[in-house]
């Protein structure tokens with residue numbers, strides 16, 4: 001995990017899931033905690049080697065790949081944890097993530113893995129959007145829902161830690177269907193981040209960039225393109241069930257989902273595009289023979 005210094009206070013540990021770090025005198029705040037104990041140990045080992053303090057942890061959103069290492073930091077460093085409201089409830093009750101992905105049913109044991117459920121943690125300070133002073137740290141939180149319900153990006157000392165509000169260009173194409181819960185909120189969050197003045201930004205997955213707004217534009221285009229693809233499938237099939245649409249779209253995009261966990265993540269993202277098309281009144285939905293069906297609203301589909 002490569003440690004990169006961004007300015008006098010800000011750092012990033014680059015990996016498949018980035019971890020941020022901000023130092024202010026005798027206090028040091030990690031931003032997200034990686035997926036598990038072994039991943040976060042690679043970060044703290046480097047901080048200790050350089051004599052840098054570990055006292056606080058900010059968690060951007062309650063996805064296990066961003067908080068799985070948090071309980072290790074609590075046990076070994078007694079970090080004070082700051083997290084957004086709502087996300088904090090999931091962090092304290094992490095079975096909620098496999099539960100909501102499993103349509104609210106008690107999740108099968110195979111869904112209770114480290115990719116979907118980390119060890120529970122108690123949040124010391126809950127935050128919403130705004131300016132905050134926590135001990136030595138002054139920072140701004142920017143609500144970026146759409147990927148997770150109340151995800152917060154963090155702006156501190158000129159650097160934007162953007163969480164999973166956008167993906168790096170390579171990661172966008174690698175993930176193929178990025179996980180989202182709402183297209184509308186995702187697009188609004190992306191537009192909002194374009195207006196943030198920062199010296200540079202780090203996404204949760206991808207590279208630190210000074211010129212990050214071009215990457216945000218690529219993300220906007222990508223989601224609009226996927227939205228259009230879902231619309232075209234419905235137009236082509238005239239009527240299609242939810243199950244069939246998920247299958248056709250995932251096959252078109254060439255994603256791999258050989259087990260239930262990844263399949264449910266893709267299914268949630270596809271449903272986000274569908275609900276956007278319903279909200280825009282471009283697509284109608286109805287129940288027929290116990291199947292959730294879709295067709296184009298108006299002349300085109302008739």
Ligand SMILES: [Zn+2]
Pocket residue numbers: 061063066147148164
């Ligand atoms: Zn995430």
